[in-house]
Amino acid sequence: MTNTKTKNPQTLGEFIIEKQADFQYSSGELSRLLSSIKLAAKVVNQQVNKAGLVDIVGAMGNHNIQGEEQQKLDVFANETFIAALNNREVVCGIASEENEDYIKVHAKDNVNLSKYVVLIDPLDGSSNIDVNVNVGTIFSIYRRTSLEGSVQAEDFLQPGKNQVAAGYIVYGSSTMLVYTTGNGVNGFTLDPSLGTFYLSHPNIQIPKNGKIYSINEGNYIKFPQGIKKYIKYCQEENEDRPYTSRYIGSLVADFHRNLLKGGIYIYPSYSNAPKGKLRLLYECNPIALLTEQAGGKASNGFHRILDITPSELHERTPFICGSKEMVEKVEYFIKNAK
Ligand SMILES: O=P(O)(O)OC[C@H]1O[C@](O)(COP(=O)(O)O)[C@@H](O)[C@@H]1O
Ligand SMILES: [Mg+2]
Ligand SMILES: [Mg+2]
Numbered sequence: 001m002t003n004t005k006t007k008n009p010q011t012l013g014e015f016i017i018e019k020q021a022d023f024q025y026s027s028g029e030l031s032r033l034l035s036s037i038k039l040a041a042k043v044v045n046q047q048v049n050k051a052g053l054v055d056i057v058g059a060m061g062n063h064n065i066q067g068e069e070q071q072k073l074d075v076f077a078n079e080t081f082i083a084a085l086n087n088r089e090v091v092c093g094i095a096s097e098e099n100e101d102y103i104k105v106h107a108k109d110n111v112n113l114s115k116y117v118v119l120i121d122p123l124d125g126s127s128n129i130d131v132n133v134n135v136g137t138i139f140s141i142y143r144r145t146s147l148e149g150s151v152q153a154e155d156f157l158q159p160g161k162n163q164v165a166a167g168y169i170v171y172g173s174s175t176m177l178v179y180t181t182g183n184g185v186n187g188f189t190l191d192p193s194l195g196t197f198y199l200s201h202p203n204i205q206i207p208k209n210g211k212i213y214s215i216n217e218g219n220y221i222k223f224p225q226g227i228k229k230y231i232k233y234c235q236e237e238n239e240d241r242p243y244t245s246r247y248i249g250s251l252v253a254d255f256h257r258n259l260l261k262g263g264i265y266i267y268p269s270y271s272n273a274p275k276g277k278l279r280l281l282y283e284c285n286p287i288a289l290l291t292e293q294a295g296g297k298a299s300n301g302f303h304r305i306l307d308i309t310p311s312e313l314h315e316r317t318p319f320i321c322g323s324k325e326m327v328e329k330v331e332y333f334i335k336n337a338k
Contacts, residue, residue: 012038034179038177068126093118123135124250140166264326
């Protein structure tokens with residue numbers, strides 16, 4: 001491992017334990033939860049890396065609650081993360097893009113005293129699975145609203161600003177886990193030869209402004225006026241424009257690039273999807289927390305994503321996130337659109 005940036009970068013495991021000290025009354029429960037996510041990420045990574053060789057590509061032949069055709073890797077990733085969290089009894093409830101309702105985690109002695117719930121998008125960028133393009137996993141963690149009785153829907157339907165931790169794994173040319181517990185954003189790269197995540201991107205800060213915009217322009221004619229105006233603004237010959245259009249079609253991969261280089265990701269509402277496509281609880285809230293923790297901004301065009309109080313597990317929202325000045329420009333165009 002002689003070619004790493006620093007001689008002995010910290011491992012993710014060491015970092016999790018070290019950061020535990022930031023929380024005065026910590027019981028180590030959150031650390032064990034994050035370690036379960038780390039374990040499941042490695043298992044999924046192994047399958048993603050050999051996707052063409054194992055029976056993990058293609059559709060399952062059924063549809064999930066979103067009405068989307070479930071891919072085999074969606075199901076494998078979902079089962080892997082749920083098993084890792086279940087087996088260690090580090091959560092009392094799990095909600096997933098692939099499950100209609102939340103799952104109650106029953107402890108062996110039937111008394112699940114865990115105070116955390118997790119929401120996951122087990123495989124993000126499903127349309128890219130079979131074509132060897134970056135995909136990811138997104139997770140969001142909350143403390144229960146009350147420890148009375150067993151887990152309730154309210155424990156999941158909390159505004160994003162209540163998250164105690166959030167992050168994603170991007171399975172790409174290298175596999176990275178990027179997360180926050182509310183004290184900045186840190187990125188860890190997996191050394192596949194050792195199966196260990198090492199701190200490779202400490203304290204990530206997104207540039208205040210950028211030159212990359214990520215939006216599916218194939219829907220252009222269906223976009224609201226403000227969004228159309230912003231796309232034209234990005235394409236104008238002026239000052240530091242035109243910007244560069246980059247759209248991978250995996251939220252995690254598009255966001256990861258923009259986080260490191262500066263840029264904006266937009267999935268707006270459009271004529272046949274008035275609430276947009278992305279899911280508030282396990283896609284937009286965790287990415288919004290990471291964005292703000294890295295110095296960026298995330299909104300639905302009018303409101304801060306993290307202030308939205310959800311009413312349904314799988315509710316969708318228009319989503320704009322990235323470099324602060326770019327998001328403010330889009331909001332300006334949306335609010336002033338005629
Ligand atoms: O193909 P479209 O409509 O541009 O949508 C792409 C977006 O949908 C998603 O694939 C939705 O996520 P899932 O793959 O988890 O369903 C995002 O990752 C991506 O940004
Ligand atoms: Mg997704
Ligand atoms: Mg998904």
